[in-house]
Structures are given as C-alpha cells and as structure tokens.
Amino acid sequence: MTLRRKTILITTITLIGLILLLYLTLRVLILQSYIGLEQQTMLRNLNRAGNSLQDAIERLQWAISDWAAWDDTYAFVQGDSAEYIEANLMDDTFWALKVNLMMFVNAASEVVYAKMVDVDDAEQTRLLAAFEETARDDKRFLNLTTGTPIAGFMVVGGEPMIVVSHPIMRSDESGPQAGTLIWARHLNQQELAAISTSLRLSIALFDTAYSDLPTDVTLAQQSLSSASPQIVNIMDDNTVGGYALLTDIYDNPALILRASQGREIYWQGQAALTYFLIALVVIGIVFGVGTLLLVDWLVLRRLTRLNDHVRQIGINDDFSMRLLVEGRDELAQLGIAINAVLGAVAHSRAALQELNVELEQRVAARTTQLEHQKSQLQTIMDAMGEGLVYCVDGRIQYVNDAFIDMLDYPVRDLVGMSFGALTTHPHQMGPARRYETALVRQDGTTVSVAVTSMPVDVFDDHERCVIIVRDITQELKAKAQKEYFYARASHDLRSPLTSIMTRLYLLEKKPEQLETHLKILNRTSDRMLQLVNDLLDVSRANQNALVLKRRDLVLQTIIDEVVEIQQADAEQRNTCLMLEQDETPLHVNVDPLRINQVITNLVSNAIQYTPEGGTIIVRLETGEDNGTKHAIVRVSDSGIGISRENIDHIFEPFFRVDGNQENGSGLGLYIVNEIVQLHAGKISVESEVGKGTTFSVYLALNDACPDDTDDTAKASSASSTHSPENVADKSPVQ
Numbered sequence: 001m002t003l004r005r006k007t008i009l010i011t012t013i014t015l016i017g018l019i020l021l022l023y024l025t026l027r028v029l030i031l032q033s034y035i036g037l038e039q040q041t042m043l044r045n046l047n048r049a050g051n052s053l054q055d056a057i058e059r060l061q062w063a064i065s066d067w068a069a070w071d072d073t074y075a076f077v078q079g080d081s082a083e084y085i086e087a088n089l090m091d092d093t094f095w096a097l098k099v100n101l102m103m104f105v106n107a108a109s110e111v112v113y114a115k116m117v118d119v120d121d122a123e124q125t126r127l128l129a130a131f132e133e134t135a136r137d138d139k140r141f142l143n144l145t146t147g148t149p150i151a152g153f154m155v156v157g158g159e160p161m162i163v164v165s166h167p168i169m170r171s172d173e174s175g176p177q178a179g180t181l182i183w184a185r186h187l188n189q190q191e192l193a194a195i196s197t198s199l200r201l202s203i204a205l206f207d208t209a210y211s212d213l214p215t216d217v218t219l220a221q222q223s224l225s226s227a228s229p230q231i232v233n234i235m236d237d238n239t240v241g242g243y244a245l246l247t248d249i250y251d252n253p254a255l256i257l258r259a260s261q262g263r264e265i266y267w268q269g270q271a272a273l274t275y276f277l278i279a280l281v282v283i284g285i286v287f288g289v290g291t292l293l294l295v296d297w298l299v300l301r302r303l304t305r306l307n308d309h310v311r312q313i314g315i316n317d318d319f320s321m322r323l324l325v326e327g328r329d330e331l332a333q334l335g336i337a338i339n340a341v342l343g344a345v346a347h348s349r350a351a352l353q354e355l356n357v358e359l360e361q362r363v364a365a366r367t368t369q370l371e372h373q374k375s376q377l378q379t380i381m382d383a384m385g386e387g388l389v390y391c392v393d394g395r396i397q398y399v400n401d402a403f404i405d406m407l408d409y410p411v412r413d414l415v416g417m418s419f420g421a422l423t424t425h426p427h428q429m430g431p432a433r434r435y436e437t438a439l440v441r442q443d444g445t446t447v448s449v450a451v452t453s454m455p456v457d458v459f460d461d462h463e464r465c466v467i468i469v470r471d472i473t474q475e476l477k478a479k480a481q482k483e484y485f486y487a488r489a490s491h492d493l494r495s496p497l498t499s500i501m502t503r504l505y506l507l508e509k510k511p512e513q514l515e516t517h518l519k520i521l522n523r524t525s526d527r528m529l530q531l532v533n534d535l536l537d538v539s540r541a542n543q544n545a546l547v548l549k550r551r552d553l554v555l556q557t558i559i560d561e562v563v564e565i566q567q568a569d570a571e572q573r574n575t576c577l578m579l580e581q582d583e584t585p586l587h588v589n590v591d592p593l594r595i596n597q598v599i600t601n602l603v604s605n606a607i608q609y610t611p612e613g614g615t616i617i618v619r620l621e622t623g624e625d626n627g628t629k630h631a632i633v634r635v636s637d638s639g640i641g642i643s644r645e646n647i648d649h650i651f652e653p654f655f656r657v658d659g660n661q662e663n664g665s666g667l668g669l670y671i672v673n674e675i676v677q678l679h680a681g682k683i684s685v686e687s688e689v690g691k692g693t694t695f696s697v698y699l700a701l702n703d704a705c706p707d708d709t710d711d712t713a714k715a716s717s718a719s720s721t722h723s724p725e726n727v728a729d730k731s732p733v734q
C-alpha cells in the first residue's frame with residue numbers, strides 16, 4: 001500500500017473515529033441535559049396543575065366559609081328559614097360558585113338539604129346518593145369531632161371530587177355549631193379539560209383504587225409514594241408524562257394526577273444533535289481534506305519525488321546520479337543522507353568492479369589451469385591400459401575408456417550402476433584391497449580381471465573409492481601356456497631319452513646289432529638335439545632374446561641351399577621337390593641362418609605331410625604388401641592339408657594336428673612365425689584338406705642394395721631336382 005493511501009486511510013479512520021466519539025459523547029451529554037430540562041419542565045407543569053387544583057380547593061374553602069358562617073344558613077339548617085332554598089340554592093348559584101354539590105347536615109348528623117348539579121342527570125343522582133352515604137356517618141368530615149373545616153380531594157362513587165366542609169355558625173362566627181355545610185366539586189372530564197385549557201397542559205386524574213388504569217399510570221403508581229410523590233416518565237416518543245400522588249382528606253393516597261406534554265424539548269435536543277453531527281462531518285471533511293492536501297503537498301509529493309529519483313538511479317544502475325535536495329527539513333536531510341550513501345556505494349562499486357575484474361582474471365587463469373590439468377588427467381586415465389572406476393557408496397560415477405572397452409557397455413548405462421553388480425564375486429567397500437574376479441559384459445560373457453580398490457578420504461558421509469581393473473585374460477592364458485609348455489617339453493624330452501636308454505640296454509644285451517643300435521641312437525640324439533634347439537628358440541623368442549645377424553644377401557642362395565638339402569628327404573619319401581624362381585637376384589637384408597631355418601622347416605613339413613607321389617613346389621616371387629615391394633617364398637604341397645579349425649592354431653607352440661604327431665614337436669611353425677616377424681615380414685597359410693597346403697613368407701626387398709654378383713644364386717631351372725644324399729646335412733638352427 002502506498003504512503004498516500006495509508007495517509008488517506010489513517011486520516012479518514014481518525015476523522016470518522018473522532019466524529020463518532022464526539023457524536024456519541026455529545027449525544028449522551030446533550031440529550032441528557034435536554035431530557036433533564038424536559039423533566040424539569042414537566043415537573044414544573046405538574047406543579048402548576050397541582051397548584052391549579054389547590055387554588056380551586058382554596059377558592060371553595062373561602063366561599064364555603066362565607067356561606068357556613070352566615071345567620072341564614074344557621075337558621076336554615078335548624079329549619080327556621082324555608083325561603084333560604086329559593087333565595088340561595090338556585091342552579092346558577094352552583095355554576096357561579098363552581099360547586100356541583102351542596103349538602104346541609106344538622107348537628108344531629110341529618111341531611112337537612114342536599115342538591116347536586118351536574119352535566120349528566122343520571123350521574124348526578126348516583127353521585128348524590130353515594131355522597132350522602134359517605135358523609136352521613138363521618139363525624140370528622142362533618143367537623144363534629146374537631147370543629148374545624150376540612151378541604152381536599154375525595155373519591156366518591158368512583159369519581160374524583162374536591163370536597164370542603166365547614167361548621168355552620170352564626171355570622172359573627174359564634175356558636176354553638178348548628179351543623180355542617182359540605183360542598184363538592186366534581187372533577188369530571190369537562191372540568192379537567194377546562195383546567196387543561198387554562199394551563200395549556202393536558203391533565204387527567206385517576207382513582208388509585210381503580211383496577212383498570214392505563215399502563216403508564218400503573219407503572220407510575222408503582223414508583224409513587226409519600227416519600228416520592230412526583231415522578232416523570234416517558235410515555236412514548238412524542239409524549240412525556242408527570243405523575244403526582246394526591247391524598248384525600250384523610251391523607252390517604254387517593255388520586256394520581258397525570259400531566260402530559262409533547263416532547264418538543266427532547267426533539268429539540270435531537271435536532272440540535274443532528275445539526276451538530278452534520279456540522280461535525282462537514283468540518284471533519286474540510287479539515288481532513290485540508291490536512292491531506294497539506295500532508296500531500298508538504299510531505300508525500302516530496303517523498304514520491306525522492307522515491308522516483310532513487311528508483312531511477314536503481315533502473316539506470318548509475319550511482320553517480322544525485323538527488324535534488326529542497327528545503328531544510330527531515331526530508332531534505334534524508335535526501336542529503338541518500339546522496340552520501342550513493343557516493344559511498346559508487347565508490348565501493350568501483351572498488352568492487354576492480355576486484356571483480358581481478359578475481360575474474362584469476363578465476364579464468366585458474367580455470368584454464370584446472371581444465372588443462374583435467375584434460376591431462378583425462379588423457380592419462382583414457383590412455384591407461386587398466387580400467388579406472390570411481391565409485392561413491394558403491395555406485396559408479398566415472399569410468400575411463402579402457403573400462404568401457406573391457407565391458408562393452410555404454411557409459412550412460414555404467415554410470416549409476418553398482419560396481420558389485422558387474423563382478424562375479426561380491427565387491428566390498430572399505431580399506432584398500434586387491435583381488436581377482438571376473439566382470440560380466442553386457443552380452444553375458446565374462447572377462448577375468450585383477451581389481452585394486454582404494455578408498456578416497458573426503459571425510460563426509462559417503463564412501464568413495466577408486467578402483468583399478470586390469471584385464472588378466474592374457475596373463476592367465478600365458479600362465480596356462482607356460483604350464484602346458486613345461487609339461488609338453490618335459491614329456492617330449494623324456495621320449496627320446498627313454499629311447500636312448502632302451503637302445504643302450506639293447507647294446508649291452510645284443511652287441512652284435514651294434515650298427516643298428518648306433519643308427520637309432522644317432523637319429524634319436526638328432527631328434528633330441530633338434531627338440532632342445534627348438535625349445536631354446538622358443539625360450540629366446542618368449543624373452544625377446546632372438547637376435548638377428550642380418551646382412552644383405554640374395555635370397556635365392558638360401559632357397560637353393562635348402563632345396564638341395566631337402567631333396568634327399570623328398571626322394572626318400574617318394575615325393576617330388578621342385579624349385580621355381582627367377583634368375584633375377586632378389587636382395588634382402590636378413591639373418592641367413594634364421595631364414596634358412598624358416599624355409600627348411602616349411603619344406604620339411606611339406607615333405608612330411610605329403611604322401612608318396614606327391615609334389616612339393618618351392619616358388620620365389622616378388623609382390624607388393626602394404627605398398628612395399630616384397631620377396632615372397634611360397635612352399636606348396638599336394639599333401640593332407642589342414643582343416644579350417646586347425647589352421648588358426650598352427651602357429652601356436654606345441655600345436656600339432658591330431659594324428660600327425662609322429663615326428664614333430666609342434667614348435668617349428670611357432671619359431672618360423674617369430675623369426676619372420678622379427679624380420680618385419682609376414683607369413684600366411686592357405687590349405688584345403690586332402691588337396692594340399694601353401695605357406696607364403698613375405699620378406700622386404702632391399703632395393704638399395706647393389707647387385708652382389710658373388711652372392712647371386714645360381715638360377716635354378718623351373719623344376720630342378722636335388723640329390724637325396726644331402727638330407728643328412730640338414731642341421732638345426734643354432
């Protein structure tokens with residue numbers, strides 16, 4: 001809510017409150033005083049009415065004293081003057097004296113004469129009879145006991161009357177008392193109306209003994225007493241009544257005089273109050289509006305201006321702006337204070353901006369540094385051969401590329417997964433530990449791994465750890481191979497040794513077969529030597545200790561030599577060994593003994609696995625491999641061939657196709673492959689079971705090498721044959 005609205009609201013509420021308070025207070029005060037005034041007036045009028053009735057009593061007293069102390073009356077009551085009635089007691093006398101009843105009672109309490117005049121004849125007779133009955137035996141009323149006159153009110157026959165009685169004496173007031181003269185004046189409606197008119201006041205008389213009094217009179221009667229003979233009651237909105245208790249001649253409560261009048265005074269008060277309220281409202285509005293205008297002009301507008309200026313400064317974000325200061329009051333002081341604050345803010349803002357720029361620069365530098373470190377770390381982690389996993393409370397938060405490759409899971413599936421769910425053995429958080437387990441890939445296959453788990457201390461409620469996972473499939477395989485290798489090596493070495501020992505035993509037993517024994521011993525020791533050489537080569541290859549003694553040479557020289565040596569063996573087995581090669585010398589930079597070993601092995605295998613009548617062709621070609629010119633030595637046979645499932649394993653150590661275990665150790669092709677690879681060459685094999693096999697050895701040609709005519713092999717014919725006697729020269733690779 002704006003200040004202006006608040007001011008209007010407060011002023012309005014204050015004004016309304018003030019007006020209401022003033023109105024209510026004054027209403028009580030003014031109306032009370034008007035009601036008091038009304039009551040005073042009413043009491044005064046009630047007294048006037050009472051006085052009027054009292055006057056009537058006194059007037060009757062005065063008149064009756066004249067009549068009662070008169071010789072004519074004295075004589076009349078004693079029965080002496082008959083003319084008295086005609087001369088004095090005419091109706092007009094009654095009207096003139098304003099008397100309705102005259103009764104002459106003699107000393108013997110006998111009514112000598114009684115006459116009543118009234119407006120209503122029937123009422124006149126009834127009242128006269130009732131009066132006679134009341135007065136006859138009342139000695140006090142007849143002044144017989146006291147001898148003094150009596151005057152006052154009396155209810156006779158249910159009608160209010162003013163009654164006076166006086167002892168009848170002589171004109172000089174001498175006695176003895178001849179009787180009593182009683183007068184009565186009937187206070188009927190006409191009489192009361194006349195009094196009301198004369199008093200300009202509505203009056204009425206009620207008999208207290210009458211049971212069916214008006215409600216207001218009954219109410220007043222309850223409050224009236226000899227101690228409180230007058231009261232004023234509100235009869236209705238427009239009438240106020242004054243009530244006075246009138247006693248009869250015996251001092252008993254007999255009549256209630258009610259004087260009523262309009263409530264002009266009260267309504268006057270009400271009208272005054274209304275005018276006052278209107279005046280109050282008008283003054284209040286004028287005062288309120290005036291106050292608001294003044295406050296608005298002197299305070300609110302200036303405050304609004306101040307507020308607009310401050311807001312403008314906020315919108316423009318320009319703390320160099322200043323407020324316009326007018327006057328010397330508190331608002332002006334506020335403006336000065338705000339200007340001072342603006343100055344201070346502008347100053348600290350400039351300082352803050354400087355600091356901000358410096359901080360931003362430092363943050364940028366630090367961010368770059370951190371990003372650099374992060375990228376370095378990321379590169380290191382991604383380059384790691386081992387899988388790296390970061391877990392919080394056992395849930396994976398980060399994995400590196402190696403781990404993803406290991407498991408073949410999408411990263412989004414791995415993050416959030418429990419690490420324990422990936423392992424075949426349950427993974428436990430806690431202190432650093434190392435164990436071997438297997439991880440389950442997405443396709444359900446497993447990979448054997450070594451797990452190293454290290455807790456990360458961050459000192460919060462979470463358990464964090466870094467897990468390094470190493471694929472140990474190859475290690476396990478190598479271990480198994482090694483064990484297999486040792487088992488096979490010892491087994492293969494034991495066979496020829498057993499054979500030698502048997503032959504030595506036979507030599508002792510059958511010395512006459514010496515030649516046979518020596519021949520077999522020689523062959524067996526050759527085989528053993530071959531096996532030991534192979535084992536040595538395998539061992540060197542495994543330890544990367546196969547050292548090549550390379551030199552530039554013409555490849556044909558080696559091939560010629562091998563074919564020549566193997567020719568005898570081929571002939572012995574009734575196979576045909578042929579050599580096909582160009583005369584153009586092919587220069588290579590190789591270890592001649594090792595390449596010789598390679599080709600010898602391939603040719604000897606071909607002879608061995610080719611049945612009688614078969615053909616073995618050694619072919620030397622040139623060709624391109626990976627954009628480099630190569631010499632290709634192909635050894636083809638028409639032998640038993642190698643099945644598809646075995647062909648993938650033939651370069652593994654000790655691998656031999658089932659049923660072909662006669663002579664070989666299964667190490668030859670493994671060593672061949674190692675030697676070719678050491679020469680940065682390659683070996684391939686094509687085979688079809690029952691049709692034959694072709695091994696191809698690729699060796700890089702040494703183009704730069706000048707033609708070495710000395711080393712140039714003698715170009716062989718397309719199908720040269722070699723003598724079988726050279727077979728014995730086959731010597732193992734050293």
Ligand code: ADP
Nearest residue numbers: 605606609656657660664665666667668669693
């Ligand atoms: P071995 O000394 O037993 O011949 P190798 O390593 O030289 O061992 O050969 C491994 C196996 O490959 C042999 O046992 C044989 O079954 C198979 N093999 C090698 N060469 C041929 C070939 N030319 N024809 C058919 N099988 C062959």
